[in-house]
Amino acid sequence: MESGAGERSSQYSEMDDYESLISTTDAELLKRAWQNEKAAPQILRFEAALVQRSREQIQLMEETVEEYTRNGSDPLTVSLYQMDLDRTLFLLRSYLRTRLQKIEKYMFHIQKTTELWNRLSRPEQKFMGRCIEDMEQHLDQSVLSKLPSSYKSHLKQSSSSEEDDMVPEPQLDTYVICRSNRFLGAFQLDDSGEETVNIEADDLYALPYKSIKPLVETGQIDLV
Amino acid sequence: MAGQSDAQASTFSAAELEFLAEDELIEIVPNLRMDPLNLICGDFGPFRPQIATQVPIWLAVALKKRGKCAIRPPDWMSVEKLTQVLEAERDAEKFQPLPFHYVEISRLLFDHARDDIPDIYMVRSLIEDIKDVRFHKIGTGLEIISKERTYALRLKNLSAMEANIVRPFVTRALETFYKLSSPDMIQDSDSVQNRQHQTVNRGPRRQLKDR
Known part of the structure; x- marks a missing residue:
């Protein structure tokens, strides 16, 4: 279960760096990551490199603000830097919190789905481990231990269930509102290829998350 | 079973949308002298009295609150432009192009830069009207789904x-x-056989509608 999150993120970080170099600022990228994470039903890949860079920028800005305050710079300038800092801090916190909420909600599902588990950062994985322990203990102490032996699982309704039918899963066929900044052309909605939609640049669409999942994950489309 | 009902169906709060809108750029005319700001969200300035410059709205509002600048309302917020949009909005079935955050931006400027907007009452009521027409359209437009x-x-x-x-x-x-439209989906299986069922099932449903 110990994952390849490390390799994965480093591989992506190069891409991130390149992309941010040619197009957008980290503030913009962080905003996008935050919006996507908030709107997606499923947990997305942890933006390791982006979070790292944002942290560094925040730290640098904190030092700058401190220095300005110490040598008595114009209080207006200082307060503007402070506001910029607060906005970035808010984004970063909200991003991390949104992920933690998803982890708490879907921990058992993430635990048994390697792909999702690999999307978590190390601290998130640690957090989820502890969450699971607590939840199992809680369920066990309050209910499960008092039930007949075939009903003791926290994953199944009874031992006759074939699947884990007591594990909350994100609903992937839920609809999301999305926007692409470039023309993507005719896009197939379902597996059978019957339904297609023309995705134009900068237009909003309401589409099933399931069908645009790969586009969200590769950053070709943004959720709004 | 799996998947609880989504408690926060409307993903973003109004405050969060305002937060996003505050990053849009707007032109200000400062009345102070200040060095360029190298912010996390970008570099802005230098600020010189009477020389217009572009800044994010949050920055403009912060300066405005301290009486350090005048905000230039964007082009689309003029009486002339808005009247055109309102007319077109009433005539056409389609939605007129407006800035993605037009509701939030106009609200922010009404709240913080009243004295910078010429004919503010007119502008305000035009935007209200445009909003009303558009919401009515959204309502009727949604009938198409059914x-x-x-x-x-x-x-x-x-x-x-x-x-x-x-x-x-x-x-x-x-x-x-x-x-x-695809009852089999609920049972959570996606075998080929089921997919054929789906297509079959779609047929009669449409006929039912036509009657």
Whole structure:
């Protein structure tokens, strides 16, 4: 279960760096990551490199603000830097919190789905481990231990269930509102290829998350 | 079973949308001298009295609150432009192009830069009217979802606030129709056989509608 999150993120970080170099600022990228994470039903890949860079920028800005305050710079300038800092801090916190909420909600599902588990950062994985322990203990102490032996699982309704039918899963066929900044052309909605939609640049669409999942994950489309 | 009902169906709060809108750029005319600001969100300035410069709205509002600048309302916020938009909005079935955050931006400027907007009462009532016409259109436009089989909805020129308001209804409605049109999906299996069933099942449903 110990994952390849490390390799994965480093591989992506190069891409991130390149992309941010040619197009957008980290503030913009962080905003996008935050919006996507908030709107997606499923947990997305942890933006390791982006979070790292944002942290560094925040730290640098904190030092700058401190220095300005110490040598008595114009209080207006200082307060503007402070506001910029607060906005970035808010984004970063909200991003991390949104992920933690998803982890708490879907921990058992993430635990048994390697792909999702690999999307978590190390601290998130640690957090989820502890969450699971607590939840199992809680369920066990309050209910499960008092039930007949075939009903003791926290994953199944009874031992006759074939699947884990007591594990909350994100609903992937839920609809999301999305926007692409470039023309993507005719896009197939379902597996059978019957339904297609023309995705134009900068237009909003309401589409099933399931069908645009790969586009969200590769950053070709943004959720709004 | 799996998947609890989504408590926060409207993904973003109004405050969060305002937060996003505050990053849009706007022109200000400072009345102070200040060195360039190298912020995390970008570099702005230098600020020289009477020399216009572009800054994010949050920065403009912060300076404005301290009486350090005048904000130049964007072009689309003039009486002339808004009158055109309102007329077109009434005549055409389509939505007129407006900035993605037009509701939030106009609200921010009304709240913080009243004295910088010429004919503020006129501008305000025009924007209210435009909003009303558009919301009415959204309402009638949504009927289309129930009239024909809809798998995807294109929301051309819809603004952030409008999309956020219709989100809970639209996404739920589409989801429900999607499920109804393919009953097998509910059983969570996607074998080839089931897919054939789906196509068969779609047929009679449409006829039912036509009657």
